[in-house]
Amino acid sequence: xxxxxxxxxxxxxxxxxxxxxxxxxxxxLPPNLExxxxxxxxxxxxxxxxxxWIVKNGHSGSVFLRYGQWLGVVPGWTYTxxxxxxxxxxxxxxxxxxxxPRFCGILQGNWGYSTxxxxxxxxxxxxxxxxxxxxxxxxxxxxxxxxxxxGVLSGMREGSATDxxxxxxxxxxxxxxxxxxxxxxxxxxxTASTGISPLLASYGLIEPNKTLFxxxxxxxxxxxxxxxxxxxxxxxxxxxxxxxxxxxxASMTEVMTQQYIRTARLKGVTFRNVVLKHALxxxxxxxxxxxxxxxxxLLNGVVIVExxxxxxxxxWTLVQAASNNDIPLLxxxxxxxxxxxxxxxxxSDIGYVFLNPRIRLA
Amino acid sequence: xxxxxxxxxxxxxxxxxxxxxxxxxxxGLVAKLLFVLAGLDGPRLPSADGTIAAxxxxxxxxxxxxxxxxxxxxxxxxxxxxxxxxxxxxxxGILGAMAxxxxxxxxxxxxxxxxxxxxxxxxxxxxKLFDSTVGMIGFAIVxxxxxxxxxxxxxxxxxxxxxxxxxxxxxPGIAAPDSAYGWYLLGGDHLARDVxxxxxxxxxxxxxxxxxxxxFAFMVGITLGLPAGYFxxxxxxxxxxxxxxxxxxxxxxxxxLLVTPEIRNTGIPVVLAALLFIFPIIFLTVLFNxxxxxxxxxxxxxxxxTLLIGLWxxxxxxxxxxPLGIWSMQPNMLNVFVSVVFVxxxxxxxxxxxxxxxxxxxxxxxxxxxxxxxxxxxxLWEILPNARGPLIVDFCLRIGYxxxxxxxxxxxxxxxxxxxxxxxxxxxxxxxxxxxxxHPAVTPALALMSLVLGLNLLAxxxxxxxxxx
Numbered sequence: 001x002x003x004x005x006x007x008x009x010x011x012x013x014x015x016x017x018x019x020x021x022x023x024x025x026x027x028x029l030p031p032n033l034e035x036x037x038x039x040x041x042x043x044x045x046x047x048x049x050x051x052x053w054i055v056k057n058g059h060s061g062s063v064f065l066r067y068g069q070w071l072g073v074v075p076g077w078t079y080t081x082x083x084x085x086x087x088x089x090x091x092x093x094x095x096x097x098x099x100x101p102r103f104c105g106i107l108q109g110n111w112g113y114s115t116x117x118x119x120x121x122x123x124x125x126x127x128x129x130x131x132x133x134x135x136x137x138x139x140x141x142x143x144x145x146x147x148x149x150x151g152v153l154s155g156m157r158e159g160s161a162t163d164x165x166x167x168x169x170x171x172x173x174x175x176x177x178x179x180x181x182x183x184x185x186x187x188x189x190x191t192a193s194t195g196i197s198p199l200l201a202s203y204g205l206i207e208p209n210k211t212l213f214x215x216x217x218x219x220x221x222x223x224x225x226x227x228x229x230x231x232x233x234x235x236x237x238x239x240x241x242x243x244x245x246x247x248x249x250a251s252m253t254e255v256m257t258q259q260y261i262r263t264a265r266l267k268g269v270t271f272r273n274v275v276l277k278h279a280l281x282x283x284x285x286x287x288x289x290x291x292x293x294x295x296x297x298l299l300n301g302v303v304i305v306e307x308x309x310x311x312x313x314x315x316w317t318l319v320q321a322a323s324n325n326d327i328p329l330l331x332x333x334x335x336x337x338x339x340x341x342x343x344x345x346x347x348s349d350i351g352y353v354f355l356n357p358r359i360r361l362a
Numbered sequence: 363x364x365x366x367x368x369x370x371x372x373x374x375x376x377x378x379x380x381x382x383x384x385x386x387x388x389x390g391l392v393a394k395l396l397f398v399l400a401g402l403d404g405p406r407l408p409s410a411d412g413t414i415a416a417x418x419x420x421x422x423x424x425x426x427x428x429x430x431x432x433x434x435x436x437x438x439x440x441x442x443x444x445x446x447x448x449x450x451x452x453x454x455g456i457l458g459a460m461a462x463x464x465x466x467x468x469x470x471x472x473x474x475x476x477x478x479x480x481x482x483x484x485x486x487x488x489x490k491l492f493d494s495t496v497g498m499i500g501f502a503i504v505x506x507x508x509x510x511x512x513x514x515x516x517x518x519x520x521x522x523x524x525x526x527x528x529x530x531x532x533x534p535g536i537a538a539p540d541s542a543y544g545w546y547l548l549g550g551d552h553l554a555r556d557v558x559x560x561x562x563x564x565x566x567x568x569x570x571x572x573x574x575x576x577x578f579a580f581m582v583g584i585t586l587g588l589p590a591g592y593f594x595x596x597x598x599x600x601x602x603x604x605x606x607x608x609x610x611x612x613x614x615x616x617x618x619l620l621v622t623p624e625i626r627n628t629g630i631p632v633v634l635a636a637l638l639f640i641f642p643i644i645f646l647t648v649l650f651n652x653x654x655x656x657x658x659x660x661x662x663x664x665x666x667x668t669l670l671i672g673l674w675x676x677x678x679x680x681x682x683x684x685p686l687g688i689w690s691m692q693p694n695m696l697n698v699f700v701s702v703v704f705v706x707x708x709x710x711x712x713x714x715x716x717x718x719x720x721x722x723x724x725x726x727x728x729x730x731x732x733x734x735x736x737x738x739x740x741x742l743w744e745i746l747p748n749a750r751g752p753l754i755v756d757f758c759l760r761i762g763y764x765x766x767x768x769x770x771x772x773x774x775x776x777x778x779x780x781x782x783x784x785x786x787x788x789x790x791x792x793x794x795x796x797x798x799x800x801h802p803a804v805t806p807a808l809a810l811m812s813l814v815l816g817l818n819l820l821a822x823x824x825x826x827x828x829x830x831x
Contacts, residue, residue: 011603018607023619031624153398161424162398165391171822175815177766179773179789180807187800194800215797299612304773308793319774322618330618337612345610 001353008349012342023334024067027327033059035325040115056081058089070112070331072105106335112328116320121332125317129336131221132302132313135236138229139298143237143244144291150241151248151287156275158253167249173242178304182235190215190231217311232309236301240294244287251286255279285355292348296341366535366545370455372444380437386430394423456535456547460558463547466513471505487754490827497823503816507809510562511569518559519543522783530554531799551788551802552795553781560783561805567784568813571695572764575702579764580757581642582703583710588741590711591718602715605708613705613767614774620701621777623694631697635680638703643672652739698777702767706760713756717749724748751828755821762817769810785810 037053038045045053054060058069058077068074069089076089090110091100104110111121154166173181188195189212197211206212214228255261256279264274303315310316314336321329369377397420417425445458446465454462461468482489491497510517519541520526526540529550534557536546548558586605590598608616625631646668654661678689679696691699721727722745730740772778772786780787785806792803 015603015607015610019610022607022611023615026619026625026630029624029628029630031627035624161427162394165394165427171818172815175762175818176811177769177814179769179786179793180811183789183793183796183800183803183807184811186796187804191797191800193798296610296612300614300770303612303614304770307774318615318618322615334615337615338610341610341612 004353005346005350008346012346016338016342019338020071020331020335021067023331023338024070025063027330028059028063028066032325032327036115036327039325055079056087068105070105072103072107072110074105075102076100076104106332111332114321114326114329116324116326116329121328125314125329125332125336128313128317131311132306132315134224135229135232135302135306135311135313136298138224138233139236139240139301142233143240146237147241147244148248148284148287150245152252152275152280152283154245155249155252155283156256156279158256163249166245170242170245170249173238174246175242176238178235178239178301179308181238182231182305182308185231185235186215189213215309217306217309221312232305232311235305235308236298239301240298244290244294247290248283248287252279252283255283258282285352288355289348289352292344292351295344299337299340364452365533365537366451366456366459366547368456368535369441370445370448370451370458371453372441372448372458373455376437376441376444380434380441383430383433383437387427387434390423390427390430394420394427397423451545451547459545460547463517463519463558464510466516467506467509470509470513471502474505475502487751487824487828490830491820491823494823494826496819497827500816500819500821500823503812504820507565507813507816508569511566514562514566517562518556519545519547520556520559522559522563523555523781525554526550526556527554531795531802533799534801548805549799549801552791552799557802557805560788561785561809563783564785564788564806565809565813567782568765568768568810571699571702572761572768575699576706576757576761576764578638578642578699578703579706579760580710580753581645582638582707584714584746584753585641585645585648586707587711587714588718588746589737591715592722592737592741592745594719598715601711605711608704608708609712614770616705617701617767617771617774617776620704621697621771626693626697631693631700632680634700634704635696638700638707639676639680643668643676646672648738649742652736652742655736655739694777694779698768698771701777702764702771705767706764710756710760713752714749717752718745721745721748751825755825755828758817758821758824762814762821765810765814765817 033054034050036059037050037057040057041049041053056079058079059066061077065074069076078086078088080086088100090102090104101108109122111125113119114121114124117124150166150170154163154170157163176184189197192198192201192211197206200206200212201208201210213231215231217228217232219225220228220232261274261278264278265271269278299315302313303318305311306313306315307319314333317329318333318337320326321333367373397418441455441457442461445454445461448454448458451459451462478485478489479492482492491501520538520543526538526546529536529538529546531552532546532550532554534547534549536549538544538546538556546556546558548556548561551557551560586601590601619625620631620634647665650664650668651661654664674684674686675689678684678687679691682690682693684690718741727740727744730744735744768784769786769789772782772784772788773790775787775790778784778787788806789803789810792799792801792806796803
């Protein structure tokens with residue numbers, strides 16, 4: 001077991017390094033750097049001035065060395081211009097170059113300076129991550145119980161009308177990507193002209209010209225309420241609900257055909273007890289893995305939903321960083337994403353071994 | 363000219379009927395759920411004297427659900443049918459008028475179904491699909507969109523790019539006096555274009571890329587997955603590591619990195635295209651070579667033709683250097699295509715690898731090895747045909763997934779031209795004014811949802827039928 005975890009950790013580290021290098025390479029392509037030079041310097045710079053800016057700001061040289069600097073295993077660049085003024089990765093202009101640390105990459109906790117937020121990356125990203133954390137928490141609280149309930153209900157009697165109805169519902173939700181369900185939910189619940197809000201208003205259940213839910217989650221940044229948070233959460237959760245429910249259903253139907261379930265039934269145990277005490281625990285092993293592996297997809301959902309509902313969290317930041325060519329911020333976002341994905345993979349692997357005693361690792 | 367109503371003349375009678383049916387359906391579903399949770403649902407068991415006991419409350423709820431569902435479907439059907447026989451869109455209503463516009467699709471669908479049902483016993487897995495209701499519904503939805511894409515030029519009421527003044531953000535059914543058709547069936551969008559025509563043309567955009575990209579991803583996945591699963595060892599370790607690398611990338615981040623105007627200047631899409639587009643040629647060459655190895659004339663013809671056509675297309679598609687100028691791809695289209703193939707291939711690879719590892723332990727593979735068959739013959743002509751069931755199912759699911767991915771790209775405005783009618787970017791255009799005018803965004807959203815749903819149902823039906831073998 002220990003060896004297994006160690007080996008997994010080794011592969012994970014290798015994967016993380018490879019992935020961050022790919023991101024680093026793709027964000028630091030020459031056209032991106034030229035664009036950066038023009039936004040940081042001036043739009044009307046000549047090509048020579050752009051090349052000069054790139055050299056002066058440490059974006060020249062081998063991409064491997066620059067990656068090493070960003071990571072913090074290669075000494076940071078320094079540049080002394082003809083006036084004798086030196087600048088470098090690890091110190092501001094005017095500070096003493098000799099007193100600055102030699103290494104300053106993400107390993108030393110230096111995430112760089114965001115050109116979009118005009119502030120250090122670590123601080124601004126931390127705040128956004130907290131906002132997304134709340135969103136994720138709410139999604140998980142809605143998604144996991146609902147999907148498990150639906151899956152177990154449809155899986156306990158395979159082929160029944162309940163099963164077929166719930167399965168159709170699950171297929172329909174998995175066929176609906178977030179940008180589609182978001183739009184439909186807003187049109188149904190959050191516009192004053194269509195959907196059910198005008199209907200409810202005419203019955204006097206809600207105030208006139210108000211909507212049942214709010215189509216923008218910006219106000220949820222400060223204060224999360226049922227009114228402004230329901231739609232984003234439901235939009236992300238819906239997609240996952242169908243998927244996890246289908247996996248749970250498959251696992252549940254398989255367990256229900258096992259010999260020990262038949263034995264329990266023949267012994268005279270009530271159906272309810274068979275489901276709750278004999279079947280459920282074994283049926284929930286597979287969905288656990290699925291739920292963990294759902295995180296990477298949730299990341300996608302978060303990006304779409306945060307742009308759609310204008311909720312300024314991690315996904316919104318990623319979009320802004322990518323469209324504004326904010327290299328340090330985009331790199332930090334990808335590190336977060338990669339770490340989340342790899343960690344959930346590891347947890348799902350280890351958890352699977354713990355939950356399923358039939359699997360032994362030498 | 364007046365504004366159209368949704369259902370026209372027939373609606374005055376049928377609309378209340380539909381409302382009642384839908385209300386009953388909703389009540390039935392809620393009641394059923396409650397009964398199931400309360401344990402009042404169950405099979406009818408014989409009572410002590412041998413007669414069949416009374417129906418349980420859950421059974422009654424099921425009956426209610428069934429009949430109200432049929433009533434609702436019938437009401438909708440008659441609304442569409444009534445629209446089709448009415449002389450003008452005013453009496454037909456929006457739904458009826460749309461049903462009329464889709465007439466080539468209905469004709470083609472009817473022909474497909476009549477022929478398929480007639481000859482289904484001779485059509486293998488495709489014919490068996492018609493034994494499953496779910497599969498048939500899915501197939502019908504998918505073919506609806508396929509035929510819509512094919513006949514889009516006949517179906518559209520207006521040019522998808524034409525702007526008519528005064529029709530900006532107007533609701534569905536608005537009269538368009540300046541045009542030949544006379545109405546905007548589903549209203550106008552934020553640039554006063556016809557939402558209905560754009561939705562129809564969008565089907566063509568989506569179905570042009572999604573199946574082809576999925577096919578390429580399958581070629582790549584199969585060509586790499588077969589040897590990885592069959593030989594195992596270091597080759598497997600290396601390819602699996604690379605595949606996991608791509609799979610660990612959040613898709614949107616990858617798209618933001620790979621589909622940008624800047625990256626097109628660096629030539630990375632062309633390199634990726636050169637890498638990915640060579641796989642279909644390798645696959646087909648090896649396929650024919652291993653089969654006709656013993657018959658050199660035949661082998662030379664097949665392999666020669668494959669190489670000739672393949673490399674010709676390759677030079678045009680990947681490098682845009684086709685000497686005859688027939689094969690070519692727009693740079694941004696190539697960028698989107700390559701990225702989607704790149705994202706999909708590792709998933710296919712994993713499935714193929716797993717299937718091969720399972721199948722290679724079978725007796726017929728051992729028999730083939732004993733007969734002295736080469737490894738590639740065994741992989742391509744013994745293992746691959748036996749793995750076709752799960753692969754076909756995954757193909758359907760993956761087209762749906764690719765459609766979603768393409769929509770995501772459009773939604774973030776990556777790699778598409780700004781006025782492209784594809785569904786993803788139309789949703790993106792419409793969402794800015796979603797609070798005030800939902801119809802421009804909801805129309806493509808429903809279209810995309812129904813296509814993916816159809817593909818998922820089709821995959822479900824295929825899985826069910828292929829498991830029966």
